[in-house]
Structures are given as structure tokens and as C-alpha cells.
Amino acid sequence: MANDASGAPLEMREVFGNTLVELGRRYPQMVVLDADLNTSSKALYFKQAFPARFIQVGIAEQNLFGVAAGLALTGFVPFPSTFASFASRRALDQIAISICYPGLNVKIPGSYVGIPTSHAGASHNCIEDIAVMRALPNLRVADPGDNADLAAVMRAAMETEGPVYFRVTRATLPDLFGADHVFQWGKGHLVRPGRDVTLYGTGMMTGFCLQAAELLAAEGIGAEVVHLGSIKPLDAELVAESAARTGCAVTAENATIVGGLGSAVAEALAERCPVPLRRIGVRDRWVSSGGIAELLAHHQMRPEDIAEAARQAIRQKRGS
Amino acid sequence: MRLAPDKLAELEEMAYQIRRLCVEMITYARWGHIGGSFSMAETLAALYFQAMRVDPARPHWPERDRLVLSKAHGSPAVYAALALRGYYPAERLYSYCELGGLEGHTDLTCTPGIESSGGPLGMGLSIAAGMALGLRYQENPRARVYCLMGDGELGEGNIWEAAMFASHYHLDNLIGIVDYNKVQAKGFVWDLMQIEPLADKWRAFGWDVLEADGHDLEALVEALHRARWVMPRGKPLALIAHTVKGKGVEMAEFNYHWHTQAPEPEAADQMLRELARAYGRPEEGYSRLPAESGKEAFYRGE
Numbered sequence: 001m002a003n004d005a006s007g008a009p010l011e012m013r014e015v016f017g018n019t020l021v022e023l024g025r026r027y028p029q030m031v032v033l034d035a036d037l038n039t040s041s042k043a044l045y046f047k048q049a050f051p052a053r054f055i056q057v058g059i060a061e062q063n064l065f066g067v068a069a070g071l072a073l074t075g076f077v078p079f080p081s082t083f084a085s086f087a088s089r090r091a092l093d094q095i096a097i098s099i100c101y102p103g104l105n106v107k108i109p110g111s112y113v114g115i116p117t118s119h120a121g122a123s124h125n126c127i128e129d130i131a132v133m134r135a136l137p138n139l140r141v142a143d144p145g146d147n148a149d150l151a152a153v154m155r156a157a158m159e160t161e162g163p164v165y166f167r168v169t170r171a172t173l174p175d176l177f178g179a180d181h182v183f184q185w186g187k188g189h190l191v192r193p194g195r196d197v198t199l200y201g202t203g204m205m206t207g208f209c210l211q212a213a214e215l216l217a218a219e220g221i222g223a224e225v226v227h228l229g230s231i232k233p234l235d236a237e238l239v240a241e242s243a244a245r246t247g248c249a250v251t252a253e254n255a256t257i258v259g260g261l262g263s264a265v266a267e268a269l270a271e272r273c274p275v276p277l278r279r280i281g282v283r284d285r286w287v288s289s290g291g292i293a294e295l296l297a298h299h300q301m302r303p304e305d306i307a308e309a310a311r312q313a314i315r316q317k318r319g320s
Numbered sequence: 321m322r323l324a325p326d327k328l329a330e331l332e333e334m335a336y337q338i339r340r341l342c343v344e345m346i347t348y349a350r351w352g353h354i355g356g357s358f359s360m361a362e363t364l365a366a367l368y369f370q371a372m373r374v375d376p377a378r379p380h381w382p383e384r385d386r387l388v389l390s391k392a393h394g395s396p397a398v399y400a401a402l403a404l405r406g407y408y409p410a411e412r413l414y415s416y417c418e419l420g421g422l423e424g425h426t427d428l429t430c431t432p433g434i435e436s437s438g439g440p441l442g443m444g445l446s447i448a449a450g451m452a453l454g455l456r457y458q459e460n461p462r463a464r465v466y467c468l469m470g471d472g473e474l475g476e477g478n479i480w481e482a483a484m485f486a487s488h489y490h491l492d493n494l495i496g497i498v499d500y501n502k503v504q505a506k507g508f509v510w511d512l513m514q515i516e517p518l519a520d521k522w523r524a525f526g527w528d529v530l531e532a533d534g535h536d537l538e539a540l541v542e543a544l545h546r547a548r549w550v551m552p553r554g555k556p557l558a559l560i561a562h563t564v565k566g567k568g569v570e571m572a573e574f575n576y577h578w579h580t581q582a583p584e585p586e587a588a589d590q591m592l593r594e595l596a597r598a599y600g601r602p603e604e605g606y607s608r609l610p611a612e613s614g615k616e617a618f619y620r621g622e
Contacts, residue, residue, distance in 0.1 A: 031457075055453070058484070058488075060484070062443075063446045063485050066445075066449070067449055067450035068450060069450055070448060070453070070454060071450045071451075072450075073435065073454070074451050075454065076457070093443070094443055094446070094478070097437060097443065098438070098446070098447055102427065102436075
């Protein structure tokens with residue numbers, strides 16, 4: 001399911017489409033709505049498997065989420081599917097007041113997030129959705145770190161009553177977790193232990209954190225890596241516990257550092273265990289068009305940038 | 321569709337009571353929209369006491385008709401109608417805008433009979449269309465979804481996205497009602513943003529259209545009957561109810577100053593007496609002191 005015939009990981013959106021179909025088989029009340037992007041998002045697979053439960057609304061995102069609210073109010077579990085940019089900006093009011101305020105059972109995928117959307121430019125390279133969605137009461141927010149995590153998030157979304165927002169990155173991510181991976185709201189994962197610094201990652205950046213930990217290990221620095229797929233609720237306990245052990249921290253997210261995971265971790269640490277902290281992510285600017293590697297370098301979001309941030313945090317901890 | 325005289329008298333009484341209770345609750349809460357509540361009084365009386373199949377004892381009955389209040393600031397009139405219909409005691413209306421009471425704008429989670437949460441304009445028709453489609457999927461052919469919209473909110477693009485969607489999906493179980501009271505928050509609709517030709521707009525979006533005097537109960541009942549039983553043919557239907565903002569109290573009629581303004585107890589007293597005279601009822605003034613809004617205490621520094 002999460003891998004192709006040769007065992008290599010699938011592109012994440014393929015897993016999104018496949019998991020929609022898997023859930024569709026299990027849950028007859030599930031419906032998928034689309035605003036003319038199903039071949040990009042891969043909601044297409046659900047359309048092919050369950051044409052009668054696939055609702056095309058055309059290019060009308062405000063209506064997409066309003067109709068989803070109405071369907072939820074008649075007992076269906078809608079997945080209104082569009083790009084994260086359009087969910088978090090064009091239709092924010094509908095998501096907030098029609099869906100989140102009454103806590104309706106709507107599952108919102110945000111496709112094409114952050115840097116890997118790349119060529120489409122600033123309008124589509126969505127960086128603010130974590131910050132925006134995290135601010136809405138009743139809404140749960142997740143950024144899965146690999147294919148197994150995405151499938152687990154989607155299953156958890158179906159099993160949880162109430163609104164959910166989850167990100168789907170248009171990229172092929174290395175496997176971090178096995179097929180038996182369990183996702184729980186408000187639970188982070190310690191994916192690599194270390195004693196000198198904690199690297200908190202979410203989404204595709206957890207993989208980069210592991211690469212950064214390798215770079216640091218070569219210098220004799222032990223970096224602990226914690227994956228925070230559930231951004232809201234956040235596993236504040238694990239965040240604080242790890243920081244208390246290592247004494248300094250770096251966050252990494254495929255999004256703006258303003259209000260996103262970095263902010264969430266900073267809030268938790270400020271209240272529970274203040275330690276030197278660096279945040280990796282888009283630094284309050286728009287992500288214009290470019291190649292993925294080029295953009296990651298430009299925005300200083302590569303594993304080596306995470307490693308450098310870790311060295312800085314460690315220096316600050318030691319007061320040098 | 322002929323209305324028996326006693327039924328007509330009942331609907332008239334309900335329209336009167338809706339207006340009366342709106343004055344009571346808005347004055348008591350010191351906040352609310354009188355003008356747009358008054359303009360809907362007959363429409364709501366015709367819906368809740370004649371056209372709609374609802375059961376206050378079973379607010380979640382799957383087969384029920386649903387009313388989505390897109391102009392959610394008109395909540396006082398709907399709260400009043402629901403109390404009169406028996407969803408909760410009228411005393412609850414005095415909790416309007418209080419913490420833990422009836423919300424300023426509709427909140428479906430805390431008031432039985434309220435079907436959607438709203439406030440920002442232009443969102444209700446999408447929710448209603450989603451419900452209508454959901455009922456279709458459930459093969460529930462009897463239930464209807466009514467969406468009550470304001471005229472000013474027809475300036476919102478979301479309404480027209482929903483209008484296209486409803487006709488594309490042949491939602492003839494959806495009845496949109498425009499409370500066309502001609503006045504929005506800061507003036508006449510035609511002055512702020514012209515929405516005419518309105519009937520042609522709905523037709524061009526693939527809807528059937530009926531128009532009625534929205535203060536003529538017989539005309540409304542007839543139109544709602546036709547909308548439900550005569551007209552459905554694979555298209556949604558828009559009923560344009562021509563109304564008067566603030567209808568029933570002279571100082572508020574066609575007057576945008578009463579879009580959102582809570583009357584002082586003296587003005588409320590005058591309004592209630594004027595309403596009673598117009599309906600030929602015994603005069604009864606405003607008797608409650610408004611609730612301490614908290615603003616006074618706040619400004620006193622408490």
C-alpha cells in the first residue's frame with residue numbers, strides 16, 4: 001500500500017488516494033468532495049472506486065466546505081479535498097464557522113504543502129496552513145512524516161469524531177515507520193534517542209532531522225529526534241521531557257515558522273521547560289517558484305541547516 | 321391551497337408573538353437586529369406553523385424539514401419561533417447573548433431546532449445544499465431544506481457558487497427564501513450594491529422562482545405550498561419574499577438605523593404598544609429591566 005512493486009516508497013499523494021479507497025470500503029458514510037483537482041490530489045482513486053460517493057463541486061472552494069458541512073449535518077463523513085492554499089486562505093471562514101465552530105465531522109486534507117510544490121510559486125506553495133489551522137478551536141491538525149504515518153492519520157481521522165486537518169506533501173518521503181505504525185492524537189514519536197540536543201520535526205522535515213542527526217553524530221553530537229505528526233493536540237509532555245534531557249532544541253517544519261510547529265513547541269517549552277531553541281522553516285517570506293533542492297537551500301531548510309541550528313543551540317546552552 | 325380562518329388567525333398570532341418576543345429579548349440583551357427579525361416574522365410563522373414538518377419533541381428526527389438561517393443575525397426571530405413552536409420555554413429567550421444562553425448568531429450545538437452555525441454572511445446556502453444532497457443520498461424524499469437568506473448577503477460570491485451547485489445537482493428538495501426587505505446595514509440595497517434583476521438572476525442560475533408579498537400570510541402559505549408540492553421538477557426553487565425591514569413598528573420600517581440597535585426600555589415599551597394596537601391585542605408594555613450587560617461594570621472599572 002505504501003510502497004511500489006520494487007519496495008520503494010510511493011509518492012505521498014498516491015498513498016492519500018489509496019487510503020481514501022481503503023477507508024471508503026470500510027465506511028459507507030464517507031464521501032469525497034473535489035474542487036477540480038482530483039487528478040493532482042489523487043482523490044481520483046476514490047472517484048474511480050466509488051463514483052456515487054464522489055461529489056464534484058467545480059472551482060468553488062467556499063461552496064466545497066459549506067456543502068461538506070451540510071453533508072456532515074446529515075450524517076455523512078465528508079473529505080472536502082483541495083490544495084492547502086485554497087483551504088487555508090479562500091475557504092477559511094467556511095472551515096472556521098460552518099465546520100469547526102459546531103465541531104462537525106469533516107476531514108480536511110490539505111494537498112500540495114510547502115516547498116515540494118515548488119514550480120507553482122508563492123500562491124500554491126502553502127506555508128501558513130499549520131499556523132492558521134492551529135488557531136481554530138475544535139480542529140485537530142496533523143502533518144504526517146511518511147506514508148505509514150499518513151495512512152495512520154487518515155484512519156485516526158475517521159475514527160475521531162470532529163473536524164480534522166491533515167497535510168499531504170507532494171513528495172516521495174523515506175520510510176520512517178513500519179506498517180504496524182500507530183498514530184494517536186497528542187502523541188509524538190521518539191524516533192532516535194540522543195543526549196545533546198532534541199530535533200523536533202513534523203511532516204517531511206522529520207526525515208531531514210534524522211539526516212541532520214547523522215551529520216551531527218559524525219561530530220560526536222548525540223541528537224534526539226522527535227516526530228510530532230500530531231501538531232494539535234501537541235504532545236507537550238514528550239516535548240518537555242526530551243528538552244529536559246538534552247537541554248536545547250531545534251524545530252523543523254515544511255511551513256512558515258510564524259505560528260507553526262516551531263511556535264507550538266516554543267509555547268510548550270516556554271511554559272514547561274525553557275531551553276535554547278532554533279526554528280527551521282520558511283522565515284516569514286513567500287516561497288516563489290524554483291526547484292525543490294534550490295528552494296530548500298534558499299530557505300535554509302536542508303539537513304545541514306538543521307545540523308547548524310543544532311550546533312548553535314548547543315553553543316547557547318553551554319554559554320559559549 | 322386555502323387557509324382555514326382559524327389557521328390564518330393562528331399564523332397571525334404567531335407573527336405578532338415573534339415580533340413581540342424579539343423586542344423583549346433584544347431589549348433585555350441590549351443587542352440584536354430588530355429590522356431583519358421583524359421582516360421575517362410572517363415567513364417564519366408560515367414555515368414553523370404551517371409548511372415545515374418538524375417535531376419539537378424530536379429535534380433530530382431524520383425525516384424532519386430543516387431551516388438554515390443564512391442571515392444568522394436574524395436569530396432572535398428564529399429563537400422566538402422555536403420557543404413558540406415548543407422547542408424550549410419562552411423564558412429561555414431572555415438568555416439571548418448571555419454566556420451559556422442563546423448565541424448572538426446561531427450555534428447549532430446549543431439550541432434545539434437550530435440546524436446550522438453562522439454569522440458571516442453568504443454561507444448558509446452551501447450548507448443547505450449539502451443537506452439537500454445528503455437527504456437525496458439517504459433516499460429521504462419527503463424532507464425539505466429551507467434556506468432563509470437576506471438580500472444584502474446576496475452580494476457574497478459564496479451564495480452564487482451554491483446556487484450553481486444546487487441546480488447542477490437538481491436539488492428540488494431545496495427551497496431558498498430571500499427576505500427581500502430592501503435595506504441592509506448601512507442603507508438601501510440598491511444603493512450599496514444593486515442585486516436586481518433578482519428573479520432573473522436565480523432563473524439564470526437554473527432555479528425556479530416564485531415571488532410573494534412576504535407579509536401576506538395567505539400569499540406566503542400558497543407560495544410555500546407550490547414550492548413544495550407543485551413546482552419541484554429537478555430544479556431548486558427561490559422564493560423571493562418582498563418584505564419591509566422593521567415591519568410592524570413605524571420608527572423601524574425601512575430604516576437602516578434599526579438594522580442593529582437595541583431599543584431602550586422606553587422605546588421598547590412604545591414598540592410593544594404599537595404592535596398590540598396594530599394586531600388589535602390588549603396593550604402591554606415592556607416590563608423588564610434590561611440585564612446588566614457587563615459593559616457598565618466594565619467601564620466602572622469593576
